[in-house]
Each structure stands twice: as structure tokens, then as C-alpha cells.
Amino acid sequence: MKLDRRNFIGTGAAIAAAMAAPTVMASGKPRVVVVGGGAGGATAARYIAKDSKGAIDVTLVEPTRNYYTCFFSNLYIGGFRSLDSIGHSYGNLATEYGINVVHDWAVGIDRGSKTVSLAGGATLNYDRLILSPGIDFIDGSVDGWSINAQNKMPHAYKAGSQTELLKAQIEAMPQGGVFAMVAPPNPYRCPPGPYERVSMTAHLLKASNPTAKIIVADPKPKFSKMGLFQEGWGSHYSGMIDWIGSEFGGGNVSVDPGAMTVTIDGEVTKVDACNVIPAMKAGRICEIAGITEGNWAPVSGHTMQSRIDENIHVLGDACAQGDMPKSGYSANSQAKVAAMAVRGALTGSKVFPAKFSNTCWSLVDTNDGVKVGATYEATDEKIAKIDGFVSKTGESADLRKATYEESIGWYSGITADMFG
């Protein structure tokens, strides 16, 4: 849907009016506000705008002007992608789809008056609200670590400068130095993510610092695609990686960012770089909105509507999404269900039974890619798995190369799907 000149002028006038007055002027059309411009929010905004053919006013609130995808950020760490190549602008969403892209933070939600308050002072009115804010970290979940320490021991679990920082710290390690990771407990964003990161770090170190060591302290007894990663670590990075699971004290961890030590089950280790990935919860705006139970926002899989407020839909990592993993692919899949449900509610368009799917690709080493995926359906209880697959150990080099190349195609496809 390209904007013609008349539409463009109309949109420009609305933006000018919004900047002059604290409240967005009502256009008479139903209004959707989307908070969070990642795999869930950007996709939802684009699909609602495109498929409603201008019948719905869509506002997307996203603080970053250039969005770095968490997915493929590990490939940047490993040297397989540039940072620029995983950065995306919101320009197309504004110009091609007429979406009101507002670079600001949502800091308040009044469900009674159906308004969103922004940090900059403006207020947005909504008929339907979509929250896709990703994750925030649980304070105190890693003993000794807080946001004040994230420059010494980055989480790099919200892509961008933190990812750049972590890569720089790995590259600056002395010969024979130690990289430590404190892995998160379930449930968390991107189940194979920490282990792809270990693989990419090992790949980087193997070339420039082959006597370096990697220690992973993990509160879990097992992890996503564990057999595949361990096969790959054994064949590509033999002797470099020491994974300490919960059975071996991996859950009993504290860190000292000042002294750069990690203590695992009482044993103190001096480290040269340390990636702390704390326990996670829904992006805080969900809690502020009053739609969380525990750490996550419960939803109905049929429409992605909050089980607490039918005028709010929650997508992606922030929601309690049943059997689906917290992944970019899942968020994009859920966004399409939500977009269809929102259009149906606001314009009477056809609504079909929700279908979901996910595939997670991970790179273990050059041309050695593995994947896991599943399809899902909505039940009244949850989003439930129907069928799935996972790569197998011992697969041919050709198949692993093809799997990696498939992921490149997927990345190109999903970012086009998100940003237009």
C-alpha cells in the first residue's frame, strides 16, 4: 500500500497536530496503539495497517530509532554478520504503510480511559492496544549483578550497544584468558540463544586466542538442542568449553564485577570477560498495565488477547505463550493472529482459526547450522504444540550448510515481514 500524495499530506498534518498538542487528534477511524517495535510489534503494526487498507489508525511506539535484532546478534559476535546488517530503520513503516511511528517510551497505561502515556508527555488514545515490549530482567536474580554492572559484565540480551560491548570484551581478552557465561533459568527469551553465543564466542576465540577457555554456569540440567551443541563443541572447539549444569552446582552462582570473578558452587574463578544473562520477566509496561500474573502476561491463544483485559493483546516474549518458545519467529507468528483478531473486532473483517509456528536456527560453527521447530494451535487452555522436528546429530556437512543458508533466507524474510 503505497501512500499517494493526498494520503501523505493527511498523515503529515496528523503528525504536526500531534506535536503541537499533547493528545493525538481523533480521526474518526478505530485506533490501534502498538507498544514495542520488535518482531511482534512491528509485524502487528504492519499487518494491521496493510490489511485494513487505511481503515484503522495505527501508532507504533518504539524507543529505538534503529532496531538491532536479537536474532542474528550472536552471528555478529562470531564475525559472520556486521552490526549494520542486523540494524533496521522504521522509515518504511512510516512512509509505505502510514503508520504513526513514535520514538518514545510508554510509561503508563490507563485501561479505563484506554490511553497510553509516553515519557515525552504525550497521551495516545486506543481502541485496541497491542503490547509487545519484550523482556526485562528480574532484579537480584544473579547475586552480585545489577544494571550498574552491565558495562563490566554485559547481558547483551537486548541487542545493540550491549552486543558491541560484549564482542569488544571478548576480542580484548588476554591469550589464554577466561570467558564466563551465567546462563538464565527457564523460561527466557530465545532458548538456544546462550548456547549459540557460546559457539560464536568459541569460534571467535579459536582463531585469535586458541588457548582461551569458556565456562558456562547454568541453573538448568539441560538446554535447547543440547545434544547438537555438545556434538558441535566437541568437534569444533574441543577442550575449550566447560558447561556446568545444575547437577554440578551451575545454579549456585555469584559474580563480582569489580574484581571480575565468578563463584560457582563455592569455587572462585577470575574471568576476563563475563556475560551475565539474568532471569527474565515481561517488559515492565505489562506489569504497569496490570495484565501480568507472576512474571508474564496470560493470553488467549485464539486472539492473543490478554486474559485480564480484552482490549489489550500481548505478543512475543512478554506473554505466557503455552508451548511456543520465546523467539522472534514466535512473536512474528503471534502478531499475525493478533492483527487478524484486531481487524475483525474493529472493522468486521473475517477471522480464521489461529495457526502458529516457530523455527529456531542456531549456528554452531562455519556452515554448521542446526534447527528446531514446531507448529501450534490455540486451545482454550494454551497455545499447544501439534508437531515438530529437530536436527539430528551426525547429519552430513551438506545438510548443516543448507540449514545455515536457510537461516539466512529466513532472516531476510522475517525482517522484510517486520519492517516492510
Added chain:
Amino acid sequence: MLKQILVSTNIIITALFSGQIHANEVKIDVPFELLELIGDVEYGEYLASDCKTCHKANGESGGIPNIHGKSMSELITALYAYREKIKPNPVMQMQAGRLSNEEIAALAAYFEILINWEE
């Protein structure tokens, strides 16, 4: 809605697919009851949103083959072949595995009338 008029015999369709993993020529016997279905274009449009996560709008990208501009018979054949696990690739077998005949027909009908995929 499209009306598709077909010869009333079993049709054996040769599907030539280029792609990283399956550059082979296979003969696939698609059941007539699938071929004769008239697909719901609106339903196909909804189902197709899933395809667009990987199959980029403007053509081939990396290891993902281009499905833009494929004929109805090519798409029906490919989806049927993946669903019946005749063709390899676990992602496609999984995606197609949950499609009924009506859903395959809907997808094929939607893609056939899609004039400008760059939306």
C-alpha cells in the same frame, strides 16, 4: 473467487524445484480430489502470512526458494509432496503437514491471483 476447470482424470505433474536442498526432478501423483478443489482466496491470504516469514516477497533469498509467481498446480504439488513427506526438508514437511486439502487449495488460489506481492 476463481473457478478452476480441470481435466477429469488423474494428473501426474512433474515438479521441477530449484533450491539448495532439493534440486531434483520428482514425479508426484496429486489426488484428483485435491486438484479439483476451489480454494478460498481470503483464507489463503491469511494462511500465506505464515509463508511470508521465510519466503521473501520479492524472490529467492539465501537458502529459501522463491515461490512468487509459481502456478497453482506447482504450489499444490509442492505442498502435497511436503505434506506426504515425499519431498525432504523438515521445516516444509512440518508447515505443510498441518494443511488440509482445502487449505492447500486456498493457498494455491491466493498465490495465483496475487499480482503484486510487494505490499
